[in-house]
Amino acid sequence: MSIIQVENLSKSFKSYKKAPGLIGSFKSFFKRKYYEKKAVNNISFNIEEGELIGFIGPNGAGKTTTLKCLSGLIYPTSGKVSVLGYNPFERKSDFLKQISLVMGQKNQLWWDLPPMETFLLNKEIYGVNNKDFEDNLEELAELMEVKDVLNVQVRKLSLGQRMKCELISQMIHKPKVLFLDEPTIGLDVVMQQRLRKFIRTYNQRYHATIILTSHYMEDVEALCKRVIIIDYGKKIYDGELTTIAQKFSQHKIITIVFNKQIVRKDIENLGVVKFFDFPKAAILVKREEANKILSQILNEFPVADINIQEQDIQKIIREIFTSGII
Amino acid sequence: MQQYINIYRRLLKINFAELLAYRANFISHLISSCCWTLFQIIWINLLTYKNQSIFGWKKEDLIILTISYVILSGFHHCFLSKNFRELAKIIDYGQLDSYLVKPVDEQFLLSLTKVEYSQLARFLLGTVALIVTLSKFQIYPSLIQILSYIFLMGFGLVTIYSIWLLLSSLMIWYPQINNLVGFLFDLTGVSRYPKEMILKTNNYAIFFFLPITLIAAAPSRYLFNKAITGDTFLLVLECGVLFIISRLFWKFSLRFYTSAS
């Protein structure tokens, strides 16, 4: 049985609209107009133990709502959810002791005290025994490289150290399933890389199942083999990251290194010239014609090196969202 | 359950550590709670300055009633009230989720996490004022009466908590009313008035507040030897009923929260 099973999950919310200006406020004082918003629209997927999955989607796509349904925070409008064999919404203690939901930007650490105090509190809350607590803390602190700041007041820590300690405090019970909502938001590049390394190690070492939502494609590209793309509450792709290009992109890029002088105009009829700075050039061509155009270039031009590549994943995904392909 | 006791012991320690880390803040709050205690004592003394006996209560009995309220509020503000102010912020900033995802009853965590030791000053000053008042008016309650007083004050405290929880759950439905807690302070303050005062007015709208008037009055009566068994029984009953209703409404509100988020 898959560790996470989602069947026809849907979730709708009620919201209201207000007209701008003073008159609008006055009107809404007396009457409000409600409308229904479908945040998650009939999503289904299965996740096996030990997978590291990325949820991608623009703002408001329904990623966070789906995550909240999986962790039992939101009651679905319809559909079935099963995590670790439990119905998350029942919020059974045994279930909650095995998961962790980390939403970036939330502060759980007590500000005027060292992070250790919060760790000890969570130890009691999650019922971690002394030996496990020490072992877990030792491993996590080493992985995160924060061993020497555990007893320094949180207010005195840098943002990076604080985020790491927040993460430790929410993982002190070594969860089997980890939900990470925008974990690298607001962090600098170095921190992002360290955090990714930590997530990868945690997944590999403890065979933990991790679902990650992120705006940063670098997170997903670095960590996830499998991604689920969600837009307007619907699942529009569920599979390997590498095959996204094949499925969605209608173009490929041919990169060429010329060994004799040519003019940009010469290659303009082959496709859209994306880049030309002699001796290098890159052309965007239709997927079906790529091979044909490649041999054409080899025949007609003085080529030192030539290569066919998929379009940049980030560009493809951006295109999927902006053009609204469903 | 043992786990909850462990968690609470850790909470008491962590709050004490916070007190030590932020000493100036502690002193400031200590002064503040002393000022408000003095205010209550001056309040009742001014009101009863010219009145020797009102609606069946003697001046000294009313003073003892107000001081009992002060002692109750000392415990309430120390162990409970800060959590309700935090609850307003937690709901406002969308942090309720991190409590719901913990394997422990969220009502327990949200009600007891913060402890304001500085508010114990109200309890201490109140006890001193009580002893002074009792001896000034030469009232000497027996040991049984004192124990009954303490026992009933416990029920009064739980009643206050239940009323606060019941009304604070409304913040889940209307997150913008985070100033509700300020109102709750004044609502609890109604327990300084005895029920006889309300009954005398024949104003049915105010009868709604009668349950609150039992909170401090029923225990106080044991001190000056005018206990009414009916009142005592009613306080215990109301305590139980309100505790259950508040928990049910809290759970119901959470279901709303998790459905609407």
Place this chain on the structure above:
Amino acid sequence: MRALRIFLLHCQRIFEYRLKSFIWFLAPLMNSIFLIVFWRAALNGKSTVTGWTMSDMTAYYLLLAVASTFLNSHVEDGVADEDIRQGDLARFLLKPISYYWIKFCEETPYRLLQCVYGIIFVLISTLVWGNFLKFSLSIENTILFIMIVVLAYFISFTYKLSLGLTAFWFKDAKGLHSALDVVALIFGGAILPIQLFPDYLQKIAYLTPFPYIIYYPITAFQNKYSINILFQIIGFQFFWLSIMLIFNRVLWNKGIKIFTAAGR
């Protein structure tokens, strides 16, 4: 024009917070109602020593509910926490209107809304409890009453603004604020009319500015004073307002140096 825009923007926010505004009003309302009930039971039809009848007392506490919500400014928390401690003050320093007036335009719409609630409450309670508020002021007295209210508002606002400015020096002034709040409540007449205090306490009260913020506006409305006394009250209010303004200036000038030097 700019000030008006700030004013209107805050008026708009008020409509969105109708429930919240109502709850803010509930506290003084409850306090007043219960004190009225207390005195009803206590007086039992008799008058108090200094000639305050039950109808006087009822009127006093009803007006207290209106006065304490309208005239008690709450500007000090925003000034201390957001502007000074969090550093938001910086953006005000660049504006062409002085900080004093910006804060004034931010605060006043909320106070006016509370006043509206208060007036509605008073109207409803006259329906419920009968007509206790006899508006028996002559035209001259009415004009003087309005002046007293306006001056009281400015004294209250300036005092609270100055209190907020102490955040330039104190990290946590809760103890100080509480002590002053307690004193202001007692000597402003929030518990009972100052006239009914013990003599020694009355004398102390009149030496503080607090009666001039709450107590005198209420009792002036109740037509308890001759024109001469009204002029005296106004005189004292000008005195206290001047002191508050000077105090405010001093705190501002000294404090702003610390603030900008700290480079927050």
